[in-house]
Structure formats: C-alpha cells, structure tokens
Amino acid sequence: MIQNNLAKTPNKAPGQKNCPGDDPRERLLLAAGREFAEKGYEAATVRDICLAAGVNLAAVNYYFGDKRRLYIESVKHAHEERMRQVPEPDWAAGTPADRKLHDFVGNMLERMLGSDQPPWQVRLMLREVLQPTEACRELVEDYFRPHFELLVAILDELAAGRLDEPNLRRAALSVIGQCFLYRAAGDVVGMLVPAEERAVLHTPRELAAHVTRFTLAAIGAGPPLAAASRCDDSPRPEASST
Amino acid sequence: MIQNNLAKTPNKAPGQKNCPGDDPRERLLLAAGREFAEKGYEAATVRDICLAAGVNLAAVNYYFGDKRRLYIESVKHAHEERMRQVPEPDWAAGTPADRKLHDFVGNMLERMLGSDQPPWQVRLMLREVLQPTEACRELVEDYFRPHFELLVAILDELAAGRLDEPNLRRAALSVIGQCFLYRAAGDVVGMLVPAEERAVLHTPRELAAHVTRFTLAAIGAGPPLAAASRCDDSPRPEASST
DNA sequence: ACTTGATTAAAACACCTGTTTGAAACAGGC
DNA sequence: GCCTGTTTCAAACAGGTGTTTTAATCAAGT
Numbered sequence: 121m122i123q124n125n126l127a128k129t130p131n132k133a134p135g136q137k138n139c140p141g142d143d144p145r146e147r148l149l150l151a152a153g154r155e156f157a158e159k160g161y162e163a164a165t166v167r168d169i170c171l172a173a174g175v176n177l178a179a180v181n182y183y184f185g186d187k188r189r190l191y192i193e194s195v196k197h198a199h200e201e202r203m204r205q206v207p208e209p210d211w212a213a214g215t216p217a218d219r220k221l222h223d224f225v226g227n228m229l230e231r232m233l234g235s236d237q238p239p240w241q242v243r244l245m246l247r248e249v250l251q252p253t254e255a256c257r258e259l260v261e262d263y264f265r266p267h268f269e270l271l272v273a274i275l276d277e278l279a280a281g282r283l284d285e286p287n288l289r290r291a292a293l294s295v296i297g298q299c300f301l302y303r304a305a306g307d308v309v310g311m312l313v314p315a316e317e318r319a320v321l322h323t324p325r326e327l328a329a330h331v332t333r334f335t336l337a338a339i340g341a342g343p344p345l346a347a348a349s350r351c352d353d354s355p356r357p358e359a360s361s362t
Numbered sequence: 363m364i365q366n367n368l369a370k371t372p373n374k375a376p377g378q379k380n381c382p383g384d385d386p387r388e389r390l391l392l393a394a395g396r397e398f399a400e401k402g403y404e405a406a407t408v409r410d411i412c413l414a415a416g417v418n419l420a421a422v423n424y425y426f427g428d429k430r431r432l433y434i435e436s437v438k439h440a441h442e443e444r445m446r447q448v449p450e451p452d453w454a455a456g457t458p459a460d461r462k463l464h465d466f467v468g469n470m471l472e473r474m475l476g477s478d479q480p481p482w483q484v485r486l487m488l489r490e491v492l493q494p495t496e497a498c499r500e501l502v503e504d505y506f507r508p509h510f511e512l513l514v515a516i517l518d519e520l521a522a523g524r525l526d527e528p529n530l531r532r533a534a535l536s537v538i539g540q541c542f543l544y545r546a547a548g549d550v551v552g553m554l555v556p557a558e559e560r561a562v563l564h565t566p567r568e569l570a571a572h573v574t575r576f577t578l579a580a581i582g583a584g585p586p587l588a589a590a591s592r593c594d595d596s597p598r599p600e601a602s603s604t
Numbered sequence: 605a606c607t608t609g610a611t612t613a614a615a616a617c618a619c620c621t622g623t624t625t626g627a628a629a630c631a632g633g634c
Numbered sequence: 635g636c637c638t639g640t641t642t643c644a645a646a647c648a649g650g651t652g653t654t655t656t657a658a659t660c661a662a663g664t
Contacts, residue, residue, distance in 0.1 A: 298540065304546050331536070338580040612660085
C-alpha cells in the first residue's frame, strides 16, 4: 500500500504508448513542459499542470514524487522530443563547406525559431541555458556539444587549417550568438526593427542567409557584405571544393 | 491616517540622499533589485527583500503599494544607475570608425560582463529582455535604442554607404548577438570551452578584439580571420589608422 | 506641551503553495 | 467468487505568500 519507490511506468499496455490520451505519465510530462516553458519553474503550479494534463493532483507525486523531479524529467523529455523533430542535416560526401555552414545555420535557426511559431520545447531549454539547474549539464553534453563540435569542424574546413582551435571556437560562438539573439531577445529585437522589415527579413531563411554571408566574409571564405572590395568578382573559390 | 495615495518620497532631508543607511525607499529599491535579479520575480519574496533592506515588512506597501510596482521601480532604478556607472564613450572628431567600433564593443561587453564580476543590474535587465513586462518598453526606448542607433551609425561609417539600412541593422544585431551570448548563455559557453582557454581569451578585452575583428572582416573593412587571402598585405586601408 | 502628520512596528489576514493521506476504483490471477 | 497490487480520487495538511490592519513612535509646527 505504501509506495516508497516510484512507479516508473504504468503496467498497462507497455507496447503502445502513442495514443494521445493514453499514459498519464506522458500527459503530465507534456503539460508540465508547456507550463514550465511559459511561466518558469516557480510560477508554474502543479495544480495548473495537473489540470492541463487532465490528471489528479496526486499523480505528480505518484509518478514523479516531486515537482523538481517532474521538472527535470520534462526538460529531458522535451529535449529528446526536439531532437527527434529536427534531425541534424546529413550531407553527401563532397558537399562544399560553405553550403554546409548555410545548412547548419538554417537548421539551427529553424530549430530555435520554428518555421511557424517558436516551439515550447526550445523555450524550456532556453530557461536552462540562462539559469542552469541539474538538467543543464546533461543537456549540454547530449545536445549542444555535438552541434558545437560539428560547427567547429565546418569552420575548420572553411578556414582550410588557417585558424587554430581557440579561434575556431570563438568563431563558432560568434555564429551561435548571432542566431541566439533572435531567439532569446526576440521581443526587444522586434522593438528595434520596423515591423515590415521584420516580416520580410527576420524569417529563418533570410536570417540564415545573412548569418552565413556575415560569417563567411569574417573568416575570409566569402565576399564581404559591403561588396566593393579590391578583389571582387572572384569570391575566393578555394573553399567551394564541390 | 488612512494612506490612500502612496508616499512618493519621505519628508525628512530631501536634499541629502546619498547616505548609505538613509532613505528606506532607496534601500528597498536596492535590495529588491538584487533579490529580483538573483531569483526572479516569483521566487523573490518581499520578506527577504525587506530583511535585506533592513526595513519593516509593511514598508513595501507604504512606499510602493505593491510587489509588482516595487519590481518595476527597481528595474528603472537599476537601469538609471547602470547608465550612470558606464557612460557612453565620447570620441574626438576624426576618430577612425574601426576604433569607434572597437570601443563600442568593448564598452558593451564591459557593461554586460563587468570587469570583475557581472553586476546584478544587468542580470535584472536581462530578465526583462528575455521575458518582457511593463518595464521593458521604457528600457528599450531609453537605454537600448540609443546604443543601437549609435552602433548602426558606426557600421554605416565603416561601410562607407555601401550598406542600406536593413543590412546595417542586421549587421548591428550580429554584433550585439556575439556579445549577448557570453552574457546570457555564459554558463553553457563555459561548459563548451576549456577552462584555461576561457580564462585567457574570454575576458572583455579579448572578446572585444575578436568581435571587432570578426565584424570588420564581415563588412569588408578589415582583413579576414583566416588571413591568407589573394589581396593580402594591404588590408583595405580606407578604415585603418590607429 | 499639545497637536498633527508622516513613518515604523508587530500581528493578523486570506489565500495559495507543494505535499500527503486514506480510502475508493480498477485491473488481473487463482 | 475473492484476493492482490496498481492506479485514481477527493480531501486535508502544514507552511509560505502578498497584503492589510492597528497601534506605537517620531519630528516638527504652533
């Protein structure tokens, strides 16, 4: 009768868990993620979460034991789901590096901003980035570091070995920073840029083009933005191996 | 006896308000700012704030009427104080634009990261940026927009009129984004970069140098990072000097 | 010295929070 | 049938929250 250790997973139907109203545990994870993402850990209440999930108040204790553990699990869940939603691009051998960079940036912006509207999973992860808790380290190792290393490798290819590791890392952070701003400070950016300009130029696709051009020029693998340079016309063909 | 409208300012000694233990209102504003910056709006309690400020619990109601209004006032207060602490650079006429960019970036990083440790005022403003409340619009108009316009003007000077307004704005956001990342996601950056490298290269001074070089190269006003270009040796003298 | 108004202090007030309880409902095994 | 373990439910708990009240204190003003 006394439930000292938590019920990991309900006993019924362990095979089929994709039905929407199926698993109360799954429903809790989903509702909790949404609520935490929107309001933050403190402001989100387990009562609202349970109400949104359509489960009893005691379920959070039954399945997770604690609000804190529910939060951690919901972060992991969101991150796993988001990884499934947006897979890393897989390039054919011989794809030019500048194309890879463009795809990578586009992919990252797509994941951050979403094609239609920013997904709550990213907002939840953003909270972890800004104020790390226990769930953060895992998030970094499983999710951010592989992407980061991939970006560094692409930049290394673009620089053709002319940049050492520290400079490659800083350049990678410059790329990420450019994208990250639109995600984290999107509201403020929206106040600084005219609305019509935002509607046209601040789409994931346009932003990806801008960030890619900006970065290629910065590391010397593409023409500068203000393109009236001395060595124009030939935008450095060395990095477009094809 | 009944205090329907709030006491705007205490009656005693309106002239001298710089004494540390002087004005309870001032002390509340300070303690509230610190507390809100560290824990966020919901997690910070008026009891802790009053304890830290050394005032009675009822003082927050007496001077501000409300927790929410105390928060808003503390944000404004922090922003005003931070503006006083780090004044905008004032260049002599004829200062080369690339020098201006370097100073601007250094100033922004200094303000964001602090020379010794990140100031709580910025952390408080950061929260507003990430999740705007009523205090945000005022913050943007009074604080961010002037800096943003200044940066756009510098970039315009560097591009020598070869970039239109939208592109200038996007370039400015690229500059801000590069700096912003280290502030907002500093912890995650710290996990991705080796500690010794961070200690040496992730200081405001070094970061300013990197961001400036990156940006100058991107808009075509400086040599690219991987500097083995075809038109090498002469890194576009139009904006050099120093 | 008395009055007046502003300020402080302690206690109490509702209300909401995360968490726990104990019993009821449900399943499958014998 | 009955029993067993799992899952749900409504109610209550203990503690903390923002806010309000009430009286006490203080500093002039006259």
